[in-house]
Amino acid sequence: MLLxxxxxxxxxxxxxxxxxxxxxxxxxxxxxxxxxMMVGMAESMVNTAIDRYIGHFEIHTTSFKANPLVNDYxxxxxxxxxxxxxxxxxxxxxxxxxxxxxxxxPASNSGVQIVGxxxxxxxxxxxxxxxxxxxxxLNSVGRYPVVIGKKLAEKLDVRVHSKLVLSFAGRDxxxxxxxFRVVGIFETESTLFDKSTLFVRRTDLAGLLxxxxxxxxxxxxxxxxxxxxxxxxxxKAMYPTLAIDGWKDIAPELKLTAEMTDVSMLFFLAxxxxxxLFGITNTMLMSVLDRVRExxxxxxxxxxRKRVFWLIIVETVFLSLTGAIVxxxxxxxxxxxxxxxxxxxxxxxxxxxxxxxxxMLYPSIPATMYVGLGVxxxxxxxxxxxxxxxxxxxxxxxxxxxxxx
Amino acid sequence: MAIVxxxxxxxxxxxxxxxxxxxxxxxxLNIEKGEFTVVVGPSGSGKTTLLNIIGGLDQPTKGTVTxxxxxxxxxKQDELIDFRLNxxxxxxxxxxxxxxxxxxxxxxxxxxxxxxxxxxRDQRAIKILGEVGLExxxxxxxxxxxxxxxxxxxxxxxxxxxxxxVLADEPTANLDSVAAESLLDIMxxxxxxxxxxxxxSTHDPRVMKRAHRILTLEDGxxxxxxxxxxxxx
Numbered sequence: 001m002l003l004x005x006x007x008x009x010x011x012x013x014x015x016x017x018x019x020x021x022x023x024x025x026x027x028x029x030x031x032x033x034x035x036x037m038m039v040g041m042a043e044s045m046v047n048t049a050i051d052r053y054i055g056h057f058e059i060h061t062t063s064f065k066a067n068p069l070v071n072d073y074x075x076x077x078x079x080x081x082x083x084x085x086x087x088x089x090x091x092x093x094x095x096x097x098x099x100x101x102x103x104x105x106p107a108s109n110s111g112v113q114i115v116g117x118x119x120x121x122x123x124x125x126x127x128x129x130x131x132x133x134x135x136x137x138l139n140s141v142g143r144y145p146v147v148i149g150k151k152l153a154e155k156l157d158v159r160v161h162s163k164l165v166l167s168f169a170g171r172d173x174x175x176x177x178x179x180f181r182v183v184g185i186f187e188t189e190s191t192l193f194d195k196s197t198l199f200v201r202r203t204d205l206a207g208l209l210x211x212x213x214x215x216x217x218x219x220x221x222x223x224x225x226x227x228x229x230x231x232x233x234x235x236k237a238m239y240p241t242l243a244i245d246g247w248k249d250i251a252p253e254l255k256l257t258a259e260m261t262d263v264s265m266l267f268f269l270a271x272x273x274x275x276x277l278f279g280i281t282n283t284m285l286m287s288v289l290d291r292v293r294e295x296x297x298x299x300x301x302x303x304x305r306k307r308v309f310w311l312i313i314v315e316t317v318f319l320s321l322t323g324a325i326v327x328x329x330x331x332x333x334x335x336x337x338x339x340x341x342x343x344x345x346x347x348x349x350x351x352x353x354x355x356x357x358x359x360m361l362y363p364s365i366p367a368t369m370y371v372g373l374g375v376x377x378x379x380x381x382x383x384x385x386x387x388x389x390x391x392x393x394x395x396x397x398x399x400x401x402x403x404x405x
Numbered sequence: 406m407a408i409v410x411x412x413x414x415x416x417x418x419x420x421x422x423x424x425x426x427x428x429x430x431x432x433x434l435n436i437e438k439g440e441f442t443v444v445v446g447p448s449g450s451g452k453t454t455l456l457n458i459i460g461g462l463d464q465p466t467k468g469t470v471t472x473x474x475x476x477x478x479x480x481k482q483d484e485l486i487d488f489r490l491n492x493x494x495x496x497x498x499x500x501x502x503x504x505x506x507x508x509x510x511x512x513x514x515x516x517x518x519x520x521x522x523x524x525x526r527d528q529r530a531i532k533i534l535g536e537v538g539l540e541x542x543x544x545x546x547x548x549x550x551x552x553x554x555x556x557x558x559x560x561x562x563x564x565x566x567x568x569x570x571v572l573a574d575e576p577t578a579n580l581d582s583v584a585a586e587s588l589l590d591i592m593x594x595x596x597x598x599x600x601x602x603x604x605x606s607t608h609d610p611r612v613m614k615r616a617h618r619i620l621t622l623e624d625g626x627x628x629x630x631x632x633x634x635x636x637x638x
């Protein structure tokens with residue numbers, strides 16, 4: 001019955017309760033949506049990086065990342081790639097030749113990472129083939145085709161069919177020059193990537209290096225990111241002498257972004273709830289002051305002060321939870337809808353691409369967030385109720401009974 | 406008859422502004438079981454203070470208050486709350502029912518505080534409300550009841566805890582004459598049939614007309630203590 005009394009007491013002053021409920025609901029809904037956007041941005045950064053180049057994990061020699069020399073290739077790289085392709089959970093494997101070099105045009109030149117690929121394999125690991133905005137990806141049968149990023153094309157002032165000279169160190173240290181023709185221009189969410197990476201056929205690079213195709217990097221795409229830890233463990237056991245890194249290790253800034261987003265989420269919502277705390281405390285205090293005589297009577301007829309205190313606590317929790325449920329439901333619907341439709345941020349696209357974030361944002365919130373939020377709401381309600389509850393218990397029944405509000 | 410309320414040398418001094426005010430000046434009083442007693446007196450006579458002390462809502466500066474052979478003068482707050490719950494029934498001038506509860510729930514509430522089982526609370530509440538003539542209004546909230554009906558619910562609530570006595574502070578002040586007479590009829594009947602002890606504070610001559618004992622309080626002292634022989638109505 002005390003629960004029933006607490007619930008009914010909330011609705012005695014409908015206007016005041018509705019105002020407070022609306023404030024809680026709006027605060028939480030707004031907080032959730034803003035958090036959803038933060039998470040969506042972080043996920044966009046991670047997913048675009050995975051889609052763009054790194055895949056779910058990569059394999060190199062142990063020294064390659066620190067010092068990418070042309071002779072530091074993975075022995076039996078193609079054979080390893082074939083074995084990986086046969087594993088359950090693997091969607092695609094791309095064995096790449098990676099060489100640091102220079103791209104030159106009549107207008108300019110730029111330091112680049114030359115990535116030699118097998119186009120068919122690469123398209124199973126990354127989505128770069130779908131990012132071509134002019135021309136085509138490396139499907140041409142022509143001589144020495146190259147696909148470059150849009151920012152690089154702008155810098156070198158080249159377009160499709162233009163000639164580019166790529167220069168790089170050969171296996172014996174001599175400088176090798178290759179004349180390539182631009183067959184396609186791609187554009188991704190990362191201006192840095194677009195400026196510094198170009199793709200050629202692996203066989204073309206092998207020809208210029210004068211030997212079989214060298215594999216410096218094996219990129220692997222899985223069915224989903226949840227398989228990464230398990231797959232990493234298996235592959236590390238299979239090839240203990242090689243460096244096998246998941247996306248979090250390849251791009252630690254992404255891992256940091258993901259982790260910071262998790263912390264920021266709860267922190268941000270905690271700040272909103274902290275603000276609401278004062279509103280809830282004020283509302284409950286007014287409610288207590290409105291009912292001074294009633295509390296006096298309750299204590300006079302035999303309701304212990306502890307029970308009066310708990311009545312206030314329960315009323316506060318009910319009020320807060322009701323507002324929270326409304327806010328969370330509305331917020332969840334909003335996030336679900338925008339997660340499907342996306343939010344077009346092309347107005348600030350240039351700024352976003354410098355962080356590797358796409359112009360279409362898809363807000364999302366992990367399910368565990370809602371549990372955390374529920375706990376925070378209850379904690380807030382409990383804190384908000386303490387002062388009004390103590391105020392109620394300190395009333396003198398004799399004088400309170402004679403109070404006329 | 407057994408003594409229900411015993412006051413010995415009750416003195417109450419208030420000190421609100423640094424100047425002591427002697428509200429009660431050494432009151433001695435015994436009230437027996439089954440008495441229908443009225444306390445009258447002008448404003449400032451100490452009537453409210455006396456009833457607060459008897460009701461365990463205030464404590465005397467000096468003296469002892471014994472209710473049912475238990476000295477409550479030096480009890481702590483929570484002990485007093487417990488004692489009031491189990492020994493004293495209250496009827497207030499402004500009814501003071503819980504507005505969000507129905508008539509039945511208001512009566513059940515006091516038994517809930519006594520931790521009685523639901524079935525017993527239900528049964529007793531229905532019976533007592535029947536005794537006060539409200540068997541047809543069990544599910545009405547206070548806002549749906551007239552003043553007289555609300556006061557009858559208050560009486561039922563006071564009786565539900567099976568107290569040693571009922572303390573009624575100006576119970577008829579907010580009632581019209583018909584409702585007031587009807588309420589007093591019920592209280593007299595309960596007094597007669599159950600030997601329930603009633604202690605009233607009142608200015609209402611209708612209440613005084615029915616009292617068996619009239620105590621007059623003036624300047625913190627009982628100036629008259631008149632016992633009246635009443636014949637059953």
